[in-house]
Amino acid sequence: MKVIFAGTPEFAAVALQSLHEAGFEIPLVLTQPDRPAGRGMQLQPSAVKQYAVSKGIEVLQPLSLRMDSKDPQRAEEATAAHQRLLSTPYDVMVVAAYGLILPRSTLDIKPCLNIHGSLLPRWRGAAPIHRAIEAGDAETGITIMEMEEGLDTGPMLLIEKVAIEDSDTTGSLHDKLAALGGKMIVEALRKYEHHQLEAVVQPEAGVSYASKISKEEAALDFSQPAQDIGRKIRAFNPFPGAHGTVNGVVVKLWGAELVDASGPAGKVLSADAQHGIVVACGSGALRLTSLQKPGGKRLPAAEFIKGFPLEGLAFA
Secondary structure (H helix, E strand, O other), X not given: OEEEEEEOOHXXXXXXXXXXXXXXXXXXXXXXXXXXXXXXOEEEOOHHHHHHHHOOOOEEOOOOOOOOOOOHHHHHHHHHHHHHHHHOOOOEEEEEOOOOXXXXXXXXXXXXXXXXOOOXXXXXXXXXXXXXXXXXXXXXXXXXXXXXXXXXXXXXXXXXXXXXXXXXXXXXXXXXXXXXXXXXXXXXXXXXXXXXXXXXXXXXXXXXXXXXXXXXXXEOOOOOEHHHHHHHHHHOOOOOOOEEEEOOEEEEEEEEEEEOOXXXXXXXXXXXXXXXXXXEOOEOEEEEEEEEOOOOOOEEHHHHHHHOOOOOOEEO
């Protein structure tokens, strides 16, 4: 079976590696253009491109797949990409976190299967892992689905659940789901070859949307309940990093746990080696376990307070 793969970040690279190691022929990979990254803002290839190049797989990086784009360059690149797809023999396209919209013209060439990081129809959209943690969901998973023009609305082919642990961050849950997605897409394609997949229409009940994460959301409001703030800290780890402002300094918070304490919202109730850094919230309190000041490294709480005393201060 010949598979064209479309994806961009590490989540997708894991799936591409799984397909390659399972022996599927991959004549072409689509990924987003190289982007500036790092302190030097040098152009960096996506994780998918890096893997594809290392295996000698041809890579195409159009700015868009919409041939009707009003931007002449995007329309030109989309037209060239469309012609490349038409001239490439393949049986199915696999898509994982590609980041570009697949127009009808692309979807009509061959079947397109998507690896989506949620239990559809919950958390359609761009940030399903973040939103599942932020909302306090007990479980999430991977859905392999057929793609159509709607946003993650297509029929479901395979579903597998994963429990969300109290200690899970978006980073740790991402890695679990990426590995599961790689395993499941191999299983799905093998069943697809033998016509063993049953498409199930998504139910209308239970639809929710995982909007893209903005940096503005990472500013914590300590008047909210401790449980909600703790979920945000885990959901925004590693990106964009939840933060609070204390004594005029923006401090990133990478880890926290619920404790039985109370006080004025934002007040640092303790900041010592014995009790740790405990901050009161709108209801309940959090013990902060990992913090980072501007220009510094992530530090355990005991190390952080050696260079940044917090006793008696408050988070705004």
